[in-house]
Amino acid sequence: MLEPREFFSCLKENDIDFFTGVPDSLLKYFCAYVTDNVSDENNIIAANEGNAIGIATGYHLATGKIPLVYMQNSGIGNAVNPLLSLVDKEVYNIPVLLMIGWRGEPDKKDACQHMKQGRITPDLLDTMEIPYIVLSEDISEVKTQLKQTVEEMEGDNIPRAIIVRKNTFSEYKLKQKDSTSCELTREEAIEVIIKNLGKDDIVVSSTGKISREVFEVRNKLGQGHENDFLMVGSMGHASQIAFGIALKKPNRRVVCLDGDGAVIMHMGGLSTIALKKPHNFRHIILNNCAHDSVGGQPTAAPILDFKKIAEGSGYTTASCAVDLQNLKDSISKFLGTDGPCMLEVMVRMGSRKDLTRPDIGPIERKEMFMDSLGR
Secondary structure, eight states: OBOHHHHHHHHHHTTOOOEEEOOOGGGHHHHHHHHHHSOGGGEEEOSSHHHHHHHHHHHHHHHOOOOEEEEEGGGHHHHHHHHHHTSSTTTTOOOOEEEEEOTTOTTSOOOHHHHHHHHHHHHHHHHTTOOEEEOOSSHHHHHHHHHHHHHHHHHHOOOEEEEEOTTOBOOOOOOSOOSSOOOOOHHHHHHHHHHTSOTTOEEEEOTTHHHHHHHHHHHHTTOOSTTEEEOOSOTTOHHHHHHHHHHHOTTSOEEEEEEHHHHHHTTTHHHHHHHHOOTTEEEEEEEOSEEGGGTOEEOSGGGOOHHHHHHHHTOSEEEEEOSHHHHHHHHHHHHTSOSSEEEEEEOOSOOOTTOOOOSSOHHHHHHHHHHHHHO
16 A cells, blocks of 8 residues: 555655645545645645636646646546636646546445446546546555656646545544534434424435435434435535425425535535525535545635525525534524525534445435425
């Protein structure tokens, strides 16, 4: 395996010392090392991968140097537009080095939402005419790979990519601590929320551990899963799915369980929701100020006021619960308020080590869910 410190040193030897992107579980040890060892000015955790390409472009224009943009391969979708219409050799010809976690690599076990993306990742890069290498785990080979890649980029300014396989990097633990200082766990918050829902209420939960915890809480309470749409992939779009349902099922209360990183990724969707004013829409942000599912790197949430953002976007009301008792005292009133309204719930980072994945496949869950909506 490759030590994050060694790879980081190789990048510095090639004069690459600016990083931006969205953390990925396959890159989490490298991203954690960068978070701990690079100044905030030179490691920008972007709202989404497309933004990261823009940040990297600005950096290159200002310095003439090559930036590195890290992302999961699912994030390629967010980056396609600026990759093809901004940094491409036929437009501004900007040398951006992509570092892409290869989730769903063929013949490797992974979650269903990663399999097709993994299968076509090399083809996507080929289609975009972005040359790529698959990162070696041998440091001597890595030095050769990086030296050649950087020399080529300095020669032609064409963006290039480094594809990183699962388990390429050895473990590195993030030293930065949980910035929320909360006692309430996300799973405890989800249980309180679900206990207060009506039997016909609809839940749309964001990708990652939020959806996994919703599934487990339903099991714990002896409840079914037919009213839940558990997102896999498509980070940042849970609120829009819930919004679409709310518009067409005005007699069903629709509750979106979201994460801070997911909301930040596509925050413009809040104004779309508010513009149409679905009275049955409830938006809950479970805020731990981190990309928890992919390594715990911080989001911009500590400097944001989601209450003011929601109100400024046009939500009818917005409030915040800071602990368990506060949530218990406020959840009933929140659910009874005409929407669109938002409740931010402050939770701490982390989850149970024995947290499992749903044992019902996504297509079966979708069919159960649509049957419930049709009733």
